[in-house]
Amino acid sequence: MVAEDNRVLAAPSNIAGILFDKDGTLLDFDASWAPVNRKLAQIAAVGDAELADRLLAACGMDPLSGHLVPDSLLAAGNSREIGEGLIAAGAPFDLEVLVPLIDDLFASAAELSVPVTELEPLFARLRRRGLRIGIASSDNERSIRVTVQRFGIGDYVDFVAGYDSGHGSKPGPGMVLGFCAETGLAPHQVAVVGDNNHDLHMGRNAGVGLKVAVLSGTGSRQSLEEACDILLNDITELEAVLD
Incomplete structure (x- = not known):
């Protein structure tokens, strides 16, 4: 989690993929x-x-x-x-x-929709780190793909899953496991990033290596901190965690 003096604690070194929630995480809710x-x-x-x-x-x-x-x-x-x-x-x-x-x-x-930050430069930098990237949302898959196309991040997104994509719904582990099947990663190599406990509990149920909560959506510090490993203001702080 974020320390009291706002230092960001380091992520596990074996993280090779990031599975983002959409609304409240990539998009300003x-x-x-x-x-x-x-x-x-x-x-x-x-x-x-x-x-x-x-x-x-x-x-x-x-x-x-x-x-x-x-x-x-x-x-x-x-x-x-x-x-x-x-x-x-x-x-x-x-x-x-x-x-x-x-x-x-x-x-x-x-x-x-309004992004939390410019998504294309962020996703490009994450890809240059060698990370595989997915988006898992409780929204329908069509909406996610519209978002991917609109913000020009299709070249960086390896996996998309909505509630209707056949992987089950949050907080079940299916979306994480689908991301792993698509990318060849193991769950412990994956970080889940989301703004509510459905995201974090999905990560926990799948056995991911890192559960990152962001305060840019519907969750609060009080509602999120128990279930997450790291708590950030928003995804603009994610690269500091990876560093």
């Missing part, structure tokens, strides 16, 4: 997702403003402040889990109708 979550609630409420506010609150977002509860459905859930939560809170939809609407909204939102 509030800038990218607050308006999307509000639109989602409007869709699920069929235009009923009062119901939309109730749906947001039930899924973890304060409808007034926009604050997200760490590890809540809107902070860490996949489209199906979010759909189930919306319906349980009163959205008048069948799940099989609502989930495609959520996936379509999230994919279109990827075109408007």
Whole structure:
């Protein structure tokens, strides 16, 4: 973790691959997702403003402040889990109708997302270190690929997994194991970087060598520090850990 004087403790020397979460890790969560979550609630409420506010609150977002509860459905859930939560809170939809609407909204939102930092130079530097790179998100795979293309990082990304890619969902180990199968790495050679406990617990369940938490998303120092090995403000500090 980050020491009290902000020194960054060193990463294990055998790390050969990094598996990034997307939202809140590579992308600024509030800038990218607050308006999307509000639109989602409007869709699920069929235009009923009062119901939309109730749906947001039930899924973890304060409808007034926009604050997200760490590890809540809107902070860490996949489209199906979010759909189930919306319906349980009163959205008048069948799940099989609502989930495609959520996936379509999230994919279109990827075109408007805001990165935490310039991603292409960062990924290029990580590749020059010889690192294999993957992205594992609770979002759908289509949205991740739109993000990869939009920010010009396709040449550096070896693996992409969403909740619908066949590797299971977080916090299960499947996305990490899929990354390992794609790259030939063992789990202990992998670092997982994410902004909530679904990411960190995925890493733990897969036996990764390093679990890195970032404070650029929905998690807080209090909610993250128990499950991580290193706690950073955001991914701009990651290279110092690797050094």
